[in-house]
Amino acid sequence: MVMNYICVECKSTFPLESHKWKCDCGGLLNLEYEKKLIDFNITSSSRNHSLWKYIDALPFNEEDVWQDVTMGEGDTPLIKLAENLYAKAEYYMPTLSFKDRGVAVLIAMAKKLGIDRVVADSSGNAGSSIAAFGARAGIQCDIFVADSTSDKKIKQIEAHGAVIHKIPGTREDVANAAIAMVEETNLFYASHIYNPLFWEGTKTYVYEIYEQMDGQLPEAFIIPVGNGTLLMGAYIALQELLENGQIDKMPKILAVQATACAPIQKAFVDGSTVVDSVENKGTLAEGIAIAAPARGAEILKAVRATDGDIITITDEETSEARKELARKGVYVEITAAVNYAAYSRYIEKYPDLKNQKVVLPLCGAGIKSN
Numbered sequence: 001m002v003m004n005y006i007c008v009e010c011k012s013t014f015p016l017e018s019h020k021w022k023c024d025c026g027g028l029l030n031l032e033y034e035k036k037l038i039d040f041n042i043t044s045s046s047r048n049h050s051l052w053k054y055i056d057a058l059p060f061n062e063e064d065v066w067q068d069v070t071m072g073e074g075d076t077p078l079i080k081l082a083e084n085l086y087a088k089a090e091y092y093m094p095t096l097s098f099k100d101r102g103v104a105v106l107i108a109m110a111k112k113l114g115i116d117r118v119v120a121d122s123s124g125n126a127g128s129s130i131a132a133f134g135a136r137a138g139i140q141c142d143i144f145v146a147d148s149t150s151d152k153k154i155k156q157i158e159a160h161g162a163v164i165h166k167i168p169g170t171r172e173d174v175a176n177a178a179i180a181m182v183e184e185t186n187l188f189y190a191s192h193i194y195n196p197l198f199w200e201g202t203k204t205y206v207y208e209i210y211e212q213m214d215g216q217l218p219e220a221f222i223i224p225v226g227n228g229t230l231l232m233g234a235y236i237a238l239q240e241l242l243e244n245g246q247i248d249k250m251p252k253i254l255a256v257q258a259t260a261c262a263p264i265q266k267a268f269v270d271g272s273t274v275v276d277s278v279e280n281k282g283t284l285a286e287g288i289a290i291a292a293p294a295r296g297a298e299i300l301k302a303v304r305a306t307d308g309d310i311i312t313i314t315d316e317e318t319s320e321a322r323k324e325l326a327r328k329g330v331y332v333e334i335t336a337a338v339n340y341a342a343y344s345r346y347i348e349k350y351p352d353l354k355n356q357k358v359v360l361p362l363c364g365a366g367i368k369s370n
């Protein structure tokens with residue numbers, strides 16, 4: 001499979017070997033390659049119980065290096081939470097969060113390209129996932145984190161042998177420090193925000209649901225949005241399934257942000273096509289508190305293309321939703337509870353939704369947060 005980076009602005013293309021993370025014109029990069037149809041009759045009876053059963057839709061061959069990198073990520077259970085409401089239990093992952101989908105693909109590609117050292121920045125789940133898969137793949141990782149990052153997360157990253165760079169300031173300052181190192185060294189930037197290979201992994205979230213619902217999709221997906229890494233991958237898969245005639249109608253993407261940091265929701269309500277940065281006023285849902293999302297314009301476009309919506313959820317609603325889920329036997333990290341809170345709000349806003357199938361992700365395990 002020939003695969004290149006393509007600039008979303010000027011359409012210049014670059015080979016994956018170029019280590020590009022941005023175009024010379026400043027534009028963000030997406031991927032360009034020939035897509036292959038997945039035969040879900042074959043994948044549904046596959047003995048490979050991981051996202052790698054969709055190898056036909058991934059930039060690898062059956063015999064490729066991914067076999068030395070995978071830790072069985074993907075193929076997570078779909079749990080019925082209430083009538084018509086299903087939850088995809090993404091905490092069934094090697095590092096207990098959905099980030100393993102994108103990281104497994106990104107790190108496997110780094111290994112395939114012969115890369116032995118990568119740089120990444122993260123406030124949490126992506127950092128521990130990259131450190132773990134980097135260790136597995138024999139790739140040295142330099143992980144940039146905020147100096148306020150919890151000891152628990154730093155210990156995990158260090159345990160995998162990654163080098164930690166603690167940066168004072170905001171999430172944006174942390175990203176800028178990582179980018180400075182990438183620019184200086186020309187190392188591979190294993191960014192879950194800039195590198196579109198990440199979405200090649202997160203798109204399997206939708207493939208799995210399609211298979212688990214016997215060749216159908218729910219009417220709506222509730223998806224939490226900070227940098228939009230799950231949303232962008234999901235949207236790629238939805239487009240593919242529609243183009244291939246495997247579904248006949250685009251489900252809605254019902255996105256959710258935290259009230260204290262909701263730049264994309266603000267742009268959506270304002271009818272804007274670009275996202276202006278906001279001040280992060282501080283929220284329990286730290287996993288989605290991104291004040292200046294690099295992919296904001298693309299996220300807005302995706303939500304609008306599905307006739308979707310974006311709402312915000314307060315910390316009080318999130319805490320209450322987390323308790324309610326725990327009382328149902330499901331213990332998730334705080335950020336993941338936002339999705340359950342959003343379901344209640346969305347069925348108030350759209351009463352018909354109660355009669356339609358909805359899927360939300362349980363993005364990370366409860367022990368990841370306090």
Ligand SMILES: [Zn+2]
Binds near residue numbers: 007012
């Ligand atoms: Zn360009």
